[in-house]
Amino acid sequence: MLNPIQVLCSDITTLSLEAKQSANYTEADIISTVEFNQTGELLATGDKGGRVVIFQREPESKNEPYCQGEYNVYSTFQSHEPEFDYLKSLEIEEKINKIRWLPQQNAAHFLLSTNDKTIKLWKVSERDKRPEGYNLKDEEGRMKDLSTVTSLQVPVLKPMDLMVEVSARRIFANGHTYHVNSISVNSDCETYMSADDLRINLWHLGITDRSFNIVDIKPANMEELTEVITAAEFHPHHCNLFVYSSSKGSLRLCDMRASALCDKHAKLFEEPEDPNNRSFFSEIISSISDVKFSHSGRYLLTRDYLTTKVWDLNMENKPIETYQVHDYLRSKLCSLYENDCIFDKFECAWNGSDSVIMTGAYNNFFRMFDRNTKRDVTLEASRESSKPRAVLKPRRVCAGGKRRKDDISVDSLDFTKKILHTAWHPAENIIAIAATNNLYIFQDKVNSEMH
Amino acid sequence: MEYKVEAHRIMSISLGKIYNSRVQRGGIKLHKNLLVSLVLRSARQVYLSDYYGGACLGSQRAEAGEWAEGETMESLEGRSSPGAAGADSCESETESRETLRAPETNAQASVEVAAERNAEEPASSSDYNWPQGGETDEERAPGQAEDSTQVPSCPVPESRFECGAANADEGPQSPAAAAPCCTRKRSAGKSPYAGSPVKRPRPGSVPPANTEGGDASEDMDTGNVSSLITIFGSSFSGLLSKDGAQAEPGAADGDSGSGTICCEQMLPNLSPWSTAIVAF
Numbered sequence: 001m002l003n004p005i006q007v008l009c010s011d012i013t014t015l016s017l018e019a020k021q022s023a024n025y026t027e028a029d030i031i032s033t034v035e036f037n038q039t040g041e042l043l044a045t046g047d048k049g050g051r052v053v054i055f056q057r058e059p060e061s062k063n064e065p066y067c068q069g070e071y072n073v074y075s076t077f078q079s080h081e082p083e084f085d086y087l088k089s090l091e092i093e094e095k096i097n098k099i100r101w102l103p104q105q106n107a108a109h110f111l112l113s114t115n116d117k118t119i120k121l122w123k124v125s126e127r128d129k130r131p132e133g134y135n136l137k138d139e140e141g142r143m144k145d146l147s148t149v150t151s152l153q154v155p156v157l158k159p160m161d162l163m164v165e166v167s168a169r170r171i172f173a174n175g176h177t178y179h180v181n182s183i184s185v186n187s188d189c190e191t192y193m194s195a196d197d198l199r200i201n202l203w204h205l206g207i208t209d210r211s212f213n214i215v216d217i218k219p220a221n222m223e224e225l226t227e228v229i230t231a232a233e234f235h236p237h238h239c240n241l242f243v244y245s246s247s248k249g250s251l252r253l254c255d256m257r258a259s260a261l262c263d264k265h266a267k268l269f270e271e272p273e274d275p276n277n278r279s280f281f282s283e284i285i286s287s288i289s290d291v292k293f294s295h296s297g298r299y300l301l302t303r304d305y306l307t308t309k310v311w312d313l314n315m316e317n318k319p320i321e322t323y324q325v326h327d328y329l330r331s332k333l334c335s336l337y338e339n340d341c342i343f344d345k346f347e348c349a350w351n352g353s354d355s356v357i358m359t360g361a362y363n364n365f366f367r368m369f370d371r372n373t374k375r376d377v378t379l380e381a382s383r384e385s386s387k388p389r390a391v392l393k394p395r396r397v398c399a400g401g402k403r404r405k406d407d408i409s410v411d412s413l414d415f416t417k418k419i420l421h422t423a424w425h426p427a428e429n430i431i432a433i434a435a436t437n438n439l440y441i442f443q444d445k446v447n448s449e450m451h
Numbered sequence: 452m453e454y455k456v457e458a459h460r461i462m463s464i465s466l467g468k469i470y471n472s473r474v475q476r477g478g479i480k481l482h483k484n485l486l487v488s489l490v491l492r493s494a495r496q497v498y499l500s501d502y503y504g505g506a507c508l509g510s511q512r513a514e515a516g517e518w519a520e521g522e523t524m525e526s527l528e529g530r531s532s533p534g535a536a537g538a539d540s541c542e543s544e545t546e547s548r549e550t551l552r553a554p555e556t557n558a559q560a561s562v563e564v565a566a567e568r569n570a571e572e573p574a575s576s577s578d579y580n581w582p583q584g585g586e587t588d589e590e591r592a593p594g595q596a597e598d599s600t601q602v603p604s605c606p607v608p609e610s611r612f613e614c615g616a617a618n619a620d621e622g623p624q625s626p627a628a629a630a631p632c633c634t635r636k637r638s639a640g641k642s643p644y645a646g647s648p649v650k651r652p653r654p655g656s657v658p659p660a661n662t663e664g665g666d667a668s669e670d671m672d673t674g675n676v677s678s679l680i681t682i683f684g685s686s687f688s689g690l691l692s693k694d695g696a697q698a699e700p701g702a703a704d705g706d707s708g709s710g711t712i713c714c715e716q717m718l719p720n721l722s723p724w725s726t727a728i729v730a731f
Contacts, residue, residue, distance in 0.1 A: 091477060179480065228481055280458075337490065340468075
């Protein structure tokens with residue numbers, strides 16, 4: 001069912017270009033998170049302006065087989081607003097840091113969205129019928145003059161144009177002193193965790209005034225602070241296990257059965273640093289920016305500045321696979337430090353079968369690595385190369401040496417065009433790429449030809 | 452040598468980032484500032500160690516070595532508790548000095564911090580204090596000889612080194628000779644001794660950055676720069692001062708007022724710092 005990357009990289013087509021068409025964008029339009037739901041039917045994006053846009057995949061049409069599966073806007077709403085903490089004289093950004101969908105349990109969809117401080121649970125529901133024939137109200141909603149009511153009628157539900165309603169069901173506020181960087185829904189579908197720089201809290205989805213602190217790495221004396229939490233995720237199947245990554249490049253697997261406060265890890269995944277690569281910036285580039293469990297739950301995928309690594313939960317002393325994303329930047333770390341690019345937090349993603357991993361890079365390039373064949377490909381998400389139905393051409397970055405035609409040299413990379421957020425459909429070969437203010441959705445051509 | 456230039460450049464860039472982070476929207480980002488402080492610390496270590504390896508007495512003179520020299524100085528100066536009181540006045544005298552003192556105090560502070568880490572030096576640090584203003588030349592001579600040996604441990608040691616060497620060579624005249632070296636950085640009317648380098652701070656005296664910062668108003672530079680170096684020398688605390696969300700009671704409280712000023716003053720001071728090195 002799922003095609004290997006060989007087909008993926010050569011025949012990947014643009015499914016639909018859901019781009020905000022303006023070339024001049026405001027900072028508020030920059031997409032800050034992308035997430036498919038568990039079925040892949042819905043795709044949510046959050047931006048720096050605090051808005052969430054949900055796309056829905058159109059059902060396949062038998063008449064036009066090539067139009068199947070396009071994602072169209074389903075709903076847009078303002079999730080978070082800028083706030084001001086008067087006590088600390090701090091502005092709280094409305095940027096959506098993460099969105100996570102809850103597994104669907106009824107007709108409505110639920111998602112969690114978070115900014116730096118507050119997590120919100122949103123209910124997304126459809127309304128396609130409305131009641132008509134009230135006794136006391138007329139069609140416009142005004143109260144009827146009772147003297148005109150001579151008989152009783154039973155209101156009936158009549159079809160109406162589909163309306164998508166979004167409402168905030170829970171607001172989980174005041175749980176964090178530091179900036180929230182991750183949220184993760186537990187497989188028990190009742191709890192979720194939120195992680196900030198120094199603490200991780202466990203919440204119940206139904207209770208907003210209380211949360212449990214399960215990890216606290218804040219030292220008694222802040223002068224001794226050496227690392228912060230950068231990402232956290234629950235295990236996809238075991239509701240007692242979760243992992244969190246640190247700025248020092250280590251991963252800790254914790255078991256909530258062991259104790260209420262999981263400061264002591266069950267497993268520590270850490271690779272010793274290569275002394276040959278030591279530089280001023282070694283600590284920065286070893287900081288893990290994202291961690292994802294594989295769908296199987298057996299592996300962990302991490303991303304640091306230059307590499308992405310696959311870890312086996314059963315082996316703690318080193319990753320089982322390391323992929324160089326853009327090693328040609330290693331000699332340019334100083335300039336990247338100056339222009340702040342070295343602090344960019346790239347995300348990573350698994351495909352549905354855990355055979356291919358994907359992550360973003362600069363110049364609107366993104367990379368995919370096939371774990372089985374060890375082949376990799378670099379593709380570009382750009383308006384020019386992504387006309388609908390166009391096939392993406394693999395790109396190459398030339399770091400000196402023989403330069404082929406169409407190669408991009410390292411010095412001509414555009415570091416303002418970075419792909420930090422990517423998502424892979426849970427089952428099919430459909431990927432969503434956020435490039436600044438544009439969202440690109442690519443699909444495997446072979447996949448679409450099968451229909 | 453290019454390592455030092457590179458390290459210096461990285462340090463100034465890092466300080467600029469920390470300063471700018473205080474005005475960024477959304478508050479101070481703990482993660483980013485932690486990483487920047489780590490880079491700053493690495494650069495500072497390279498900068499200091501490169502100095503040891505380059506200009507002075509060879510790379511063998513590590514930070515531990517400076518204490519051996521310090522102890523030699525202690526015996527020579529023969530100061531202990533009387534020095535303590537003297538140190539106070541000395542310190543306040545230092546506070547009122549000009550920008551050249553800033554790097555010197557930097558050096559002292561960083562040395563002091565390094566010393567804290569390396570040696571269990573009791574509070575006989577007064578031994579390392581600069582001789583009093585009223586000292587005679589004879590008393591100065593051994594002090595100057597020690598200067599030259601102490602110099603390696605200062606980050607702005609080249610200036611001191613030359614001053615000290617000049618002093619040692621010229622004996623009693625050296626204070627006068629030293630004075631011209633340092634005069635242009637000092638305000639008029641200060642005693643020649645004031646310009647002489649190598650004031651050793653007491654290990655116990657630097658941490659209260661607010662004391663230094665709160666002293667002579669005209670020399671916020673000195674106090675704040677030294678406290679800034681202390682902050683980054685010891686750890687991460689200096690970044691917490693301005694951010695309400697992350698500030699902890701008792702963690703670098705004293706830095707809160709001086710923090711911003713540290714950065715503000717540090718950035719321009721870096722240039723005169725390097726100028727001083729080059730000049731001497």
